[in-house]
Amino acid sequence: xxxxxxxxxxxxxxxxxxxxxxxxxxxxxxxxxxxxxxxxxxxxxxxxxxxxxxxxxxxxxxxxxxxxxxxxxxxxxxxxxxxxxxxxxxxxxxxxxxxxxxxxxxxxxxxxxxxxxxxxxxxxxxxxxxxxxxxxxxxxxxxxxxxxxxxxxxxxxxxxxxxxxxxxxxxxxxxxxxxxxxxxxxxxxxxxxxxxxxxxxxxxxxxxxxxxxxxxxxxxxxxxxxxxxxxxxxxxxxxxxxxxxxxxxxxxxxxxxxxxxxxxxxxxxxxxxxxxxxxxxxxxxxxxxxxxxxxxxxxxxxxxxxxxxxxxxxxxxxxxxxxx
Amino acid sequence: xxxxxxxxxxxxxxxxxxxxxxxxxxxxxxxxxxxxxxxxxxxxxxxxxxxxxxxxxxxxxxxxxxxxxxxxxxxxxxxxxxxxxxxxxxxxxxxxxxxxxxxxxxxxxxxxxxxxxxxxxxxxxxxxxxxxxxxxxxxxxxxxxxxxxxxxxxxxxxxxxxxxxxxxxxxxxxxxxxxxxxxxxxxxxxxxxxxxxxxxxxxxxxxxxxxxxxxxxxxxxxxxxxxxxxxxxxxxxxxxxxxxxxxxxxxxxxxxxxxxxxxxxxxxxxxxxxxxxxxxxxxxxxxxxxxxxxxxxxxxxxxxxxxxxxxxxx
Numbered sequence: 001x002x003x004x005x006x007x008x009x010x011x012x013x014x015x016x017x018x019x020x021x022x023x024x025x026x027x028x029x030x031x032x033x034x035x036x037x038x039x040x041x042x043x044x045x046x047x048x049x050x051x052x053x054x055x056x057x058x059x060x061x062x063x064x065x066x067x068x069x070x071x072x073x074x075x076x077x078x079x080x081x082x083x084x085x086x087x088x089x090x091x092x093x094x095x096x097x098x099x100x101x102x103x104x105x106x107x108x109x110x111x112x113x114x115x116x117x118x119x120x121x122x123x124x125x126x127x128x129x130x131x132x133x134x135x136x137x138x139x140x141x142x143x144x145x146x147x148x149x150x151x152x153x154x155x156x157x158x159x160x161x162x163x164x165x166x167x168x169x170x171x172x173x174x175x176x177x178x179x180x181x182x183x184x185x186x187x188x189x190x191x192x193x194x195x196x197x198x199x200x201x202x203x204x205x206x207x208x209x210x211x212x213x214x215x216x217x218x219x220x221x222x223x224x225x226x227x228x229x230x231x232x233x234x235x236x237x238x239x240x241x242x243x244x245x246x247x248x249x250x251x252x253x254x255x256x257x258x259x260x261x262x263x264x265x266x267x268x269x270x271x272x273x274x275x276x277x278x279x280x281x282x283x284x285x286x287x288x289x290x291x292x293x294x295x296x297x298x299x300x301x302x303x304x305x306x307x308x309x310x311x312x313x314x315x316x317x318x319x320x321x322x323x324x
Numbered sequence: 325x326x327x328x329x330x331x332x333x334x335x336x337x338x339x340x341x342x343x344x345x346x347x348x349x350x351x352x353x354x355x356x357x358x359x360x361x362x363x364x365x366x367x368x369x370x371x372x373x374x375x376x377x378x379x380x381x382x383x384x385x386x387x388x389x390x391x392x393x394x395x396x397x398x399x400x401x402x403x404x405x406x407x408x409x410x411x412x413x414x415x416x417x418x419x420x421x422x423x424x425x426x427x428x429x430x431x432x433x434x435x436x437x438x439x440x441x442x443x444x445x446x447x448x449x450x451x452x453x454x455x456x457x458x459x460x461x462x463x464x465x466x467x468x469x470x471x472x473x474x475x476x477x478x479x480x481x482x483x484x485x486x487x488x489x490x491x492x493x494x495x496x497x498x499x500x501x502x503x504x505x506x507x508x509x510x511x512x513x514x515x516x517x518x519x520x521x522x523x524x525x526x527x528x529x530x531x532x533x534x535x536x537x538x539x540x541x542x543x544x545x546x547x548x549x550x551x552x553x554x555x556x557x558x559x560x561x562x563x564x565x566x567x568x569x570x571x572x573x574x575x576x577x578x579x580x581x582x583x584x585x586x587x588x589x590x591x592x593x594x595x596x597x598x599x600x601x602x603x604x605x606x607x608x609x610x611x612x613x614x615x616x617x618x619x620x621x622x623x624x625x626x627x628x629x630x631x632x633x634x635x636x637x638x
Binding site: 015022136148252256260262281 | 466469470471473474477478481482484485564568571572575576577578588591595598599603606610613614617618621622625
């Protein structure tokens with residue numbers, strides 16, 4: 001276990017170093033920090049002097065080292081537009097993004113497991129066929145289109161739900177979130193469903209095929225032979241083993257959802273990190289872009305590592321030491 | 325009349341009698357999907373000749389025609405514009421045809437690039453094994469652990485920032501092919517590596533080794549043709565994914581410019597006008613995009629079942 005953990009950590013560090021290299025390349029190539037600081041009137045000689053003072057003429061390795069040391073301390077520079085530390089700006093918005101991802105995850109878990117299990121138990125039923133057909137079509141609809149359609153139908157035509165923004169937020173134990181107000185929840189419904197719609201078909205299919213596989217396995221037949229009631233076999237024996245692969249795939253996909261929030265946030269003007277990122281690109285706000293790349297990279301690396309660890313803990317047949 | 329059938333069937337007859345065509349002609353979903361896909365391809369690539377208007381010809385566009393609803397659904401419609409017009413007065417039907425051409429071109433070229441990278445990397449990893457294998461596959465693992473969409477968005481954003489929007493939109497097709505191609509090669513590399521590993525153990529590979537053939541010849545002439553069926557299966561799914569990625573990037577304003585819209589950028593244009601009630605600018609390109617992706621996915625499903633009959637089919 002310990003060696004596995006260590007190996008994973010080393011790997012995660014290497015990945016983060018690669019990401020930091022990418023982020024540094026962004027910082028190096030996008031925009032000119034001098035232009036942001038000085039006006040037109042500064043002479044070329046003075047510019048050069050400033051460049052040397054700021055260390056912009058240093059060799060690549062020295063600059064990268066400085067960038068790394070600052071990054072580890074959480075210093076990515078000051079955002080040009082917000083005039084605050086870039087990391088602070090990102091972390092402020094991260095709550096909104098995570099809120100969205102969390103709500104979407106709840107929807108996915110709440111819908112995919114019952115639907116998938118139902119389709120596996122009653123494969124010939126008309127409802128199962130309908131669910132499978134819808135999920136086939138659902139996989140082919142891009143998330144931004146789902147988002148636009150949801151918004152058009154429920155907020156423009158029917159006027160039931162607000163079209164954009166995050167609504168009112170309330171503070172609860174120092175956590176500023178829309179979960180605690182009715183208005184916030186109303187704003188959350190459409191974006192969360194739109195975001196969930198990408199993963200939902202995939203999860204229903206996954207749960208269904210895993211469950212079908214489990215139902216035809218030896219131990220299920222044995223449980224029937226023992227005379228256990230059908231429900232007990234389904235929900236206690238088979239379902240437990242179905243959820244294992246769902247957990248690993250699911251964990252990785254939830255990391256992926258952070259990426260898809262960019263699209264959902266753009267449609268619903270959700271004030272999260274994805275929206276901020278798109279804005280920053282338009283304004284060439286390099287420190288924010290850099291910080292975003294690093295933060296999102298970190299989220300991916302952390303979720304992947306945790307999922308791997310969890311999988312090893314839950315499924316004792318996986319030999320962690322060999323797998324690392 | 326038909327005396328030579330038994331002796332030596334012509335190539336056409338061989339194809340006609342193959343299992344592939346037999347099963348294909350018995351599967352209605354596959355036939356229909358293929359028909360729709362073929363229609364899309366033909367319409368897209370003959371757009372300049374069959375489209376009622378030329379959306380790229382600025383002189384033929386009249387801003388007075390903008391945001392006209394479709395003919396069938398409203399009296400305000402204009403007979404010249406069957407599906408209505410967009411915010412600049414371009415005919416939606418024609419822009420969809422041209423947009424589909426852009427989307428399909430990018431999708432197919434990007435998959436071509438993925439295929440090239442995937443084949444070279446997957447073959448090398450599978451054939452040589454050892455350090456090369458673990459190094460290449462680690463890279464693929466790491467890249468796969470990030471969502472391809474994320475990689476594509478960040479890379480295109482960076483390119484656009486570094487090149488400037490004007491320059492970027494000039495080379496948009498090329499850039500999108502590069503970005504989507506590079507973002508998704510690991511899928512191919514993995515699949516090809518897996519089938520190479522299975523093929524490598526077979527006797528014909530040993531035989532060609534004994535004959536003294538060079539590694540590249542064995543790899544590309546002997547092993548590769550035997551790995552074609554999984555490649556074909558994932559290629560269809562990858563084309564659908566590439567079209568979807570392109571649409572997403574264009575929707576975010578990181579893809580095709582408004583002057584040369586793809587299906588994604590059309591939806592993006594329409595989205596800005598959806599609050600004023602002009603839903604048709606978004607909905608029609610959306611329907612076309614979804615049907616295009618859907619039929620490609622259905623064809624991919626069918627191919628997978630065909631090559632892998634052991635898989636439970638419902």
